[in-house]
Amino acid sequence: MPPSCEKNLMRIMRQMRRPHTRLPLHNNFLLSAAFAPSSRRISSTARRSDATTGTSEAAQSKSSNPKPRKPLTKEQRDFLSSALRVNQTGELAATLIYTAQTPPLVNAHPHLRPLMAHMYDQEAGHLKTFNSLITKHRVRPTALYPLWSLMATGLGWSTALMGREAAMACTEAVETEIGEHYNNQIRSLLEMFEQWEAEGYEVGPEFRDLISTLRRIRDEELEHLDHAVEHDAKEARPYWLLTSIIRAGCRGAIWTSERV
Amino acid sequence: MAPSRALTRLTLLRRAPSSALRRYHSYDHPAPAGIFNASEQAILSAAYKHVPEHGFTQHALSLGARDAGYLDISTNVVPEGPFSLIRYHLVTQREALAPRREAIFSKDANAATTVPARVERLTWERLLGNRDVNHRWQEALAIMAQPSHVPASFHELALLADEIHFLAGDTSVDPSWYTKRGGLSVIYASSELFMTNDRSPGFGDTRAFLQRRLAEGGSLSNAVGGVTQWLGFTASAGVNVLRSKGVRI
Structure with a gap:
């Protein structure tokens, strides 16, 4: 069930990404009609199925002796530490972008205050989650912390100065990349689980929690994407230039933080 | 041909320490073999x-x-001959800290309430681990300083500094993660060297040395933190003054 959800979402995201550079109006319609409800539906089913499998497994392990758990290989530990590191960096950057965007944006458009506060609060919650995860799992934080802080603040502030549409286009571009990035991580984790289960090992609750956290956060990030599109992100001029620069920057930052 | 071989050797060399760097630590799944x-x-x-x-x-x-x-x-x-023996000492002493953590902190619970105090306590405990081999430790340091053993020795030092901060409950997730571990590595290495010449009963001089160095490190980080905070406050206050004057930034 979960892998098919991921695939569905990926297909939707891909559909959504391809045409929208050329057909902004049509795509707006597509997004609000198809994407927003489906993402919500997916998130709720995913969470429910997680919860049910979790409880049934707990019951099983109580009644019968539990299956063994496999030690993590070097590659898996590398993957997990770089995944947690890059997620913490990303959420740090997101909180800083919203912090920098809020004052100029809210000054010009007071009606955006609740939306910005809502998005900031969610990002701050994500940052707290990943901060505690990297401390708990002894993952080193990114060494380029000051650089990312500076760049994220600069990005948020400059797009907010360019106006409401540019700020929303920035949110849209960033959240598109982030949503895809989280999906890739979830897919790798599910592959790991499938392999363990095929070999007759059990997946520990630590990893079940991790994947449900990642799913929840991904859904919230994609919700921000919806909000940005609802608030005329596509009206930004020049939209294609702005979003492609920001998205290339995001991909570069993700690539770098996975390593450094 | 030759340059490419040199290049592969270089990348191998560079990969060797990084392959053993601090990685994801799982609580559910068994730890990999030592x-x-x-x-x-x-x-x-x-x-x-x-x-x-x-x-x-x-x-x-x-x-x-x-x-x-x-x-x-x-x-x-x-x-690696004798170096393996030194490494065995370093690894076993480092791994011995975690099981003793509860015992160490329950003994003088009043003293070790803050993270720096716990770091001091654990570092001292680790130095005491050298007690039995202290008179041989200068030879060991000489072997560790041989160029081929330097990366592995530094790696063990980094692992020790990380272990001590983890056990002390340090939760920094910003650049202070690096400065704390780097600072402790320097302090630990110098205290260890000091200890090899220490003839005082119970290595009291070494502990005083360690506490002085940690206090210096603490005051340095306080000063840096204070300056950073002041700069940040001044910058944001300046921006806010401009905003209040109607500048659209």
């Missing part, structure tokens, strides 16, 4: 008992091999 295999473990643990008398030498290794029921020649399974 760095010593069974026969190495047997020989090294037996040889370690001869260290106070014979030092970190090939001789101690041969005696250990004989004690463990191997032939003298089987010290060949320990590829």
Whole structure:
């Protein structure tokens, strides 16, 4: 069930990404009609199925002796530490972008205050989650912390100065990349689980929690994407230039933080 | 051909320490095997008992091999010779800290309430781990300083600094993660060197030395933190003043 959800979402995201550079109006319609409800539906089913499998497994392990758990290989530990590191960096950057965007944006458009506060609060919650995860799992934080802080603040502030549409286009571009990035991580984790289960090992609750956290956060990030599109992100001029620069920057930052 | 081979060797060299860097630590899934295999473990643990008398030498290794029921020649399974014995000491002493954590902190609970206090306590505990081999430790430091062993020695030092901060409950997730561990590595290494010449009862001088260095580190980080905070406050206050004057930034 979960892998098919991921695939569905990926297909939707891909559909959504391809045409929208050329057909902004049509795509707006597509997004609000198809994407927003489906993402919500997916998130709720995913969470429910997680919860049910979790409880049934707990019951099983109580009644019968539990299956063994496999030690993590070097590659898996590398993957997990770089995944947690890059997620913490990303959420740090997101909180800083919203912090920098809020004052100029809210000054010009007071009606955006609740939306910005809502998005900031969610990002701050994500940052707290990943901060505690990297401390708990002894993952080193990114060494380029000051650089990312500076760049994220600069990005948020400059797009907010360019106006409401540019700020929303920035949110849209960033959240598109982030949503895809989280999906890739979830897919790798599910592959790991499938392999363990095929070999007759059990997946520990630590990893079940991790994947449900990642799913929840991904859904919230994609919700921000919806909000940005609802608030005329596509009206930004020049939209294609702005979003492609920001998205290339995001991909570069993700690539770098996975390593450094 | 030659440059490419040199290049691969260079990348191998660069990869060697990074492959053993601090990685994801799982609580549910069993930990991977240690760095010593069974026969190495047997020989090294037996040889370690001869260290106070014979030092970190090939001789101690041969005696250990004989004690463990191997032939003298089987010290060949320990590829790095005396350095493996030193590494065995470093690894076992580092790993011994975690199980003793509760005992260490319950003994003087009133003293170790803050993270720096716990770091001091754990570092001292680790220094005491050198007690039995302290008179041989200068030889060991000389072997560790040989160019081929320097990366592994620094790596062990980094692992120790990380272990101490983890056990002390440090939760920094910003650049202070690096400065704290780097600072402790320097302080630990100098205290260890100081300890080799310390003749005071119970190594009291070493502990005073350690506490002085940690206090200096603490005041330095306070000063840097204070300046950073002041700069940040001034900058944001300046921006807010401009905003209040109607500048659209």
